[in-house]
Amino acid sequence: MALDKNTVLEALKTVRGPDLDGNIVDLGMVSDVFISDAKVYLSINVPAERARELEPMRQAAERVVKAMAGVKGALVSLTAERKAGSAPPPPPQHTHSHGHDHSHGHSHATAAPGQPARPAKAGIPGIGAIIAVASGKGGVGKSTTAVNLALALQANGLKVGILDADVYGPSMPRLLGITGRPQQIDGRIIVPMENYGLKAMSIGFLVDEGTAMIWRGPMVQSALMQMLREVAWGELDVLVVDMPPGTGDAQLTMAQQVPLTGAVIVSTPQDLALIDARKGISMFNKVEVPVLGVVENMSYFIAPDTGARYDIFGHGGARAEAEAIGAPFLGEVPLTISIREHSDAGTPIVVAEPDGPQAKVYREIATRVWSEVGRHSARQAPTITFE
Numbered sequence: 001m002a003l004d005k006n007t008v009l010e011a012l013k014t015v016r017g018p019d020l021d022g023n024i025v026d027l028g029m030v031s032d033v034f035i036s037d038a039k040v041y042l043s044i045n046v047p048a049e050r051a052r053e054l055e056p057m058r059q060a061a062e063r064v065v066k067a068m069a070g071v072k073g074a075l076v077s078l079t080a081e082r083k084a085g086s087a088p089p090p091p092p093q094h095t096h097s098h099g100h101d102h103s104h105g106h107s108h109a110t111a112a113p114g115q116p117a118r119p120a121k122a123g124i125p126g127i128g129a130i131i132a133v134a135s136g137k138g139g140v141g142k143s144t145t146a147v148n149l150a151l152a153l154q155a156n157g158l159k160v161g162i163l164d165a166d167v168y169g170p171s172m173p174r175l176l177g178i179t180g181r182p183q184q185i186d187g188r189i190i191v192p193m194e195n196y197g198l199k200a201m202s203i204g205f206l207v208d209e210g211t212a213m214i215w216r217g218p219m220v221q222s223a224l225m226q227m228l229r230e231v232a233w234g235e236l237d238v239l240v241v242d243m244p245p246g247t248g249d250a251q252l253t254m255a256q257q258v259p260l261t262g263a264v265i266v267s268t269p270q271d272l273a274l275i276d277a278r279k280g281i282s283m284f285n286k287v288e289v290p291v292l293g294v295v296e297n298m299s300y301f302i303a304p305d306t307g308a309r310y311d312i313f314g315h316g317g318a319r320a321e322a323e324a325i326g327a328p329f330l331g332e333v334p335l336t337i338s339i340r341e342h343s344d345a346g347t348p349i350v351v352a353e354p355d356g357p358q359a360k361v362y363r364e365i366a367t368r369v370w371s372e373v374g375r376h377s378a379r380q381a382p383t384i385t386f387e
């Protein structure tokens with residue numbers, strides 16, 4: 001029998017629902033089935049408060065799918081979808097069955113009145129800090145900033161990885177000039193790809209370009225969690241996460257699920273982009289992720305022939321905006337042909353022209369980002385004060 005959605009659903013009918021009542025397919029709990037490269041991705045919708053208890057059901061479903069002929073791998077996750085009009089649920093639980101004993105469930109810490117609540121999220125073993133690079137809207141140069149920031153952090157002496165969470169439009173394969181598929185250890189843990197000393201993971205390495213576009217929310221979350229937690233990142237000082245553009249529900253969930261140390265917001269100087277940047281900042285505020293600062297991209301134009309500078313977009317808006325909302329201003333990146341050309345060629349400017357002025361700009365931004373990370377980590381760490 002050919003492997004397709006229907007055969008998978010047929011097989012899943014052998015998995016009993018909660019309380020041994022019916023099967024998970026007929027109970028309408030299986031949200032969608034996505035098959036790529038003989039790997040099956042699906043999620044089971046459960047009430048948020050029962051996610052932990054229903055872990056054996058998730059494992060059973062994964063076992064059943066893995067046992068099917070022609071299946072190379074399966075990823076089943078539990079999601080708790082929000083019902084219209086109800087209060088937002090805790091972030092969906094994603095747990096593994098693979099024998100590690102660390103729990104990946106997330107829970108919210110309840111805070112005493114007047115104290116900020118910090119979500120208690122399980123960090124990733126071996127990774128010091130996780131920084132999101134985000135933008136309120138598309139096309140402002142978020143991915144370009146993310147990759148050059150990652151390489152600049154590395155140039156500053158840190159061990160760095162980059163995770164392309166822009167699952168709908170993955171750009172890291174192109175930006176880093178990486179082709180081919182990553183290897184898997186024991187058919188499970190994925191070895192990250194690498195170029196310029198930077199470890200990189202992107203859905204673009206796993207599925208063909210364009211395929212990811214049709215994914216539904218729960219699939220995207222499963223894929224993201226797999227790229228985060230089932231990748232042999234090794235020891236990293238920092239993992240830079242290139243977030244999908246925008247501030248919709250998908251982005252919010254992602255910001256909530258990934259154990260972020262902080263977020264860098266990329267904006268262009270135009271008014272509209274700044275309005276969007278503000279939305280980006282409030283999204284991270286909502287999920288209590290510190291905003292490490294704002295980068296103004298395409299801030300001014302440097303003529304390639306004369307080197308003269310032109311402030312074509314009324315530059316400086318992001319600095320003013322950052323100051324107005326109390327977020328650090330991290331720096332301004334000029335609009336330069338070379339940044340675009342190097343991006344297109346898969347040789348980001350920080351490695352292509354390490355002694356050039358743009359690389360210097362990115363390294364300075366990286367220095368500021370890192371010092372903000374230090375400030376926030378220090379604040380989060382338990383401290384003993386003597387009065």
Ligand SMILES: Nc1ncnc2c1ncn2[C@@H]1O[C@H](COP(=O)(O)OP(=O)(O)OP(=O)(O)O)[C@@H](O)[C@H]1O
Pocket residue numbers: 135137138139140141142143144145166169171245297298333334335336337339340341343344
């Ligand atoms: N400072 C810059 N100077 C010149 N070109 C730039 C600069 N920053 C980004 N670009 C170019 O602008 C385009 C959009 O950049 P990029 O893909 O990084 O944006 P994005 O915000 O991640 O977009 P998307 O929302 O589509 O993911 C690319 O062609 C990129 O090379």
